[in-house]
Amino acid sequence: MSEREASSIDAINYTFGYCDELNPLRLKLPLLQAGLALPSVHTACELGFGHGVSVNIHAAGSATRWYGTDFNPSHANFARQLVDSAESPAQLFGESFSEFCRRDDLPDFDFIGMHGIWSWIAAENRALIVEFIRRKLKAGGVLYLSYNTQPGWTAMVPVRELMQRHFQVDPAAEPGNRADAEAPVPARISAAVDFARAVFATQPGYALVNPLLAERVDALSQANPNYLAHEYFARDWHPMSFLQVASSLEAAGLTYAGSADYRDHIDEINLTPVQRDLLATIADTGLRETTRDFCVNRSLRRDYWVKEPRTLSDDERDAALRAHRVILALPRDAVALKVRGALGETTLPEALYGPILDALSSHRPTTLSEIEHGVRARGVTFAQLVKAVTLLVSMGALLNVQDDVRISAARPLSARLNAAICEQARHGEDVQFLVSPISGSGIFMPRVAQLFLLARLHHLQQPEQWAEFAEAVLRADRADSQAGREPAALQSATVPSGADMIAKANRFAQVHLPILQALGIA
Structure with missing residues (x-):
């Protein structure tokens, strides 16, 4: 791929997704179940945010001081x-990894997070980050x-190469005609995906020996184009x-601590009895994790690694688990x-x-110890409780x-950020x-629910209001989109009728608002 093509992909904005695994609070249950001591996270860093x-x-939801960088200026x-909207103390930069990682004004960190970017950067950047x-x-x-x-990505490697080559040069173009190569990047990505689907429609031998692959290729046509650009065409x-x-x-100096995907900690939903028995005989971490990846055909790993980990005693681990709090969010x-x-x-x-759910039905923060006390008479053991x-x-x-200290510190910042997003x-x-x-x-929180919350911030008290x-907001926005000649897909988006919107607002008030209030959002 040429420098120009690489730059055109890099310039495409990525999606506006959220990754819960980057929340330091989430590491508590996996690390404690692994018998490892928890860090007190005062400083944290996200690379490629x-x-x-x-x-x-x-940053708004805790007392942790966050730093980070993303080289895309728009991001x-x-x-x-x-x-700025949250008046958060976070320090976020628009620098390359080589610039950011060499800064001399950064603190040492209790937590560093990277979601996805490890797979999309060059070897020299990975070495720099290590x-x-x-x-x-x-x-x-x-x-x-x-x-x-x-092994989950193995079968897709040739497909990715096929699409990327089509992206670089249209094989149907006349010799010397580079018109398609000068077409907008999203159009060229769409054409490359369509070409891969056309190849699979001929039932090639590669598809016959990989029978699940055709469905995976076909699903690419429904994926977010911005995601496709970075996932397949970088x-x-x-x-x-x-x-x-x-x-x-x-x-x-890092040691593998365990999966950040909580489902991985419940073997019964992921591994057959024979597979569980096999893994139980493997003492070496690297061999065991590699074997497990084969068993589940893993294509994405989400992992926690610890620097100089400290092992807890069984009593220390269980005490920390019993003190951990959760809240029912539905x-x-x-x-x-x-x-x-x-x-x-x-x-x-x-x-x-x-x-367990009944013990949490009040929608208030509850310790595992309190839940344990409430379910003991039902024959639920503490080990079962932790897994559940x-x-x-x-x-x-x-x-x-x-x-509670962090909750209190987070309330004003959270309120400002939520107001800005709404x-x-x-x-x-x-x-x-x-x-x-x-x-x-x-x-x-989908858009309509955000608008209901925004209405409440404007002191409108009733669901009908x-x-x-x-x-009114959706109709005005639709009119602006049409006047600005936005893509047809946006122009044709329908606005719910007044009766439908009132029904949505009433359901929001009755079902969702009490929980959002319990979560400190409303």
């Missing part, structure tokens, strides 16, 4: 606007790292095995006792999960809760998460 949704939510500017981690991560500090991995793209990553991070009746793991969908036993809570957090039914909802739906000062994490406010 994209539009900065996650880093801003985590960095958007992220800094959110910082050295940065070696120097700047404190003893006992934690690294969160997610990356595309083998110059650097390196799915790695666990052993390759471990080899790099050991140079920074209506009790809305929690579906189904979860999807590597083995498919599993139905969770009501006899175990029902009493872990799984319920992975499902989004429960949220981890931070201590104000942006007047003009679009880019950011669909608000911050809870209770959990210090992002809560999914919220509905009228939201409908």
Whole structure:
């Protein structure tokens, strides 16, 4: 890929997603279950923060001082606007990794996070980051790292090369005619995806020996184009095995602590009995994790690594687990006792999960010790409770809760950031998460719900008033889009009728608002 093509991909804005694994509070349950001491996270850093949704939510939602960088100027500017809106102390830069990692004014960090970028950067940048981690991560500090991995990506490697070559040069063009190569990047990406689908439509031999691949290729046509640009068409793209990553991070003095994906801690939904028995015989961490990746055909790893970890005694571990707090984040009746793991969908036993959810139905922060006391008579052991809570957090039914001092510190910053995000909802739906000062994490909030909250901030008290406010905003925005000749897909977006909007507002008031108030958002 030429420098010009690489720059055109780099210039495409990434999505406005949120990554909960970058919340330092989330590392508590996995590390404690691994028997490892927890760091007290006062300083944290996110490398490659994209539009900065996650880093801003985590900076506003806790007392942690955040730093970070993203080399895309548009990303960095958007992220800094959110910082200004929240009046957050976060320090976010628009620098390359080589510039940021060599700064002499950065503190040492208790937590460093990277989501996805490890797979999309060159070897020299990975080496630079490893050295940065070696120097700047404190003893006992934690690294969160997610990356595309083998064997789950193996079959897609030739497909990616096929699409990228089509992106670089249209084989249907006449000799010397580079018109398609000069076409807008999104159009060329779409054409490359269509070409890959056309190849698979011929039922090539590669598809016959990889029968699930055609569906995966076909799904690319429905994916966000900005995501596709960075995931499949960037110059650097390196799915790695666990052993390759471990080899790099050991140079920074890091030890693998466990998966940041809470579902990974429940073997029953991911591994057959035979697979569990096999893994139990493997003492070596690298071999065991590599074997596990084969068992679940993993394509994305989300991992925690610790620098100079300290092991807890069983009593210390259990005391810390019992003191951990969670809160029910959904209506009790809305929690579906189904979860999807590597083995498919599993139905969770009501006899175990029902009493736990009942103990949390008040929607207040509750310690695992309090839950244990409430469910003991139902025959639920503490070990079962810990696993069940872990799984319920992975499902989004429960949220981890931070201590009261951090909650108090986070309330004013969270309120300002949420108000700014809801104000942006007047003009679009880019950011669909608000911050809870209770959990210090992002809560999914679609545009209409944000407009209802914005109406409340404007002192409109009744659901009918919220509905009228939201409908007026959406109609005005649709008119502006049409006047500005926005893409047809945006122009054709329908605005709910008045009756539908009132029904939405009433449901929001009755079902969702009480929980948002419990989470400190409303």
